[in-house]
Amino acid sequence: MSCYDDLELRARVGKGDFTALFEAIEHEQALRGNLWRFCPARAFGRAEPGDQKGMEPPFPPEGEPRPEPRTPWEPPPLGPAAPSLAGRWRRLFAGIFDIVIVAIISSPLVWTSWHIVKHPQTGTVTLVDVTHTYLASIVGFLYYWLFHAYWKGQTPGKKIFGMRVVRENGERIGVGQAAVRQLTEVVLAWLCCLWIIDLGWIVVDARKQALHDKTAGTLVVDA
Known part of the structure; x- marks a missing residue:
């Protein structure tokens, strides 16, 4: 108008x-x-x-x-503002840092004993040293499990290098989930050379998941 x-x-x-x-x-x-x-x-x-x-x-x-x-x-699996996946080199350095801490803590629980072994055919006797690491393995399990479950998915190494473990949907990791993750890693470490495959899977996986991450349904992201 x-x-x-x-x-x-x-x-x-x-x-x-x-x-x-x-x-x-x-x-x-x-x-x-x-x-x-x-x-x-x-x-x-x-x-x-x-x-x-x-x-x-x-x-x-x-x-x-x-x-x-x-x-x-539909937002991506971790939401529109999701943190990026942690880098492989940083995960390696964080893992080395945590291994050193576990070794220092568990060193008093590792000891060597000698066993006498007799050859059944020749009858010769040999002393064989046996290193006991069972208690050290328990210490390592408790170290990773408790830190991941009760310290926002971070161990001291992950805290220093700026990363944390979360569920695949981005939520905080649970107590049971942290236990399954670490138990899988311990079992694979004890089964011959499977620990190499477990950790090496991070290199080829699109989401940088190790086998113990896939078993527990977890991701390692930037903190």
């Missing part, structure tokens, strides 16, 4: 007053310019589905809930 009604505009133009016509055109252009800021489609006369009379603001008033997006969208 212009600032003049149709009858008045025609009467003034018929009398040769083109000023009214120019004012009406400028007024119409100003209206279209204001409308363009809210909805370009309406500025050219194209109606949007569900449009009602009058212009609608681009956003709801302050305090009103925002409309849901029209296109379904």
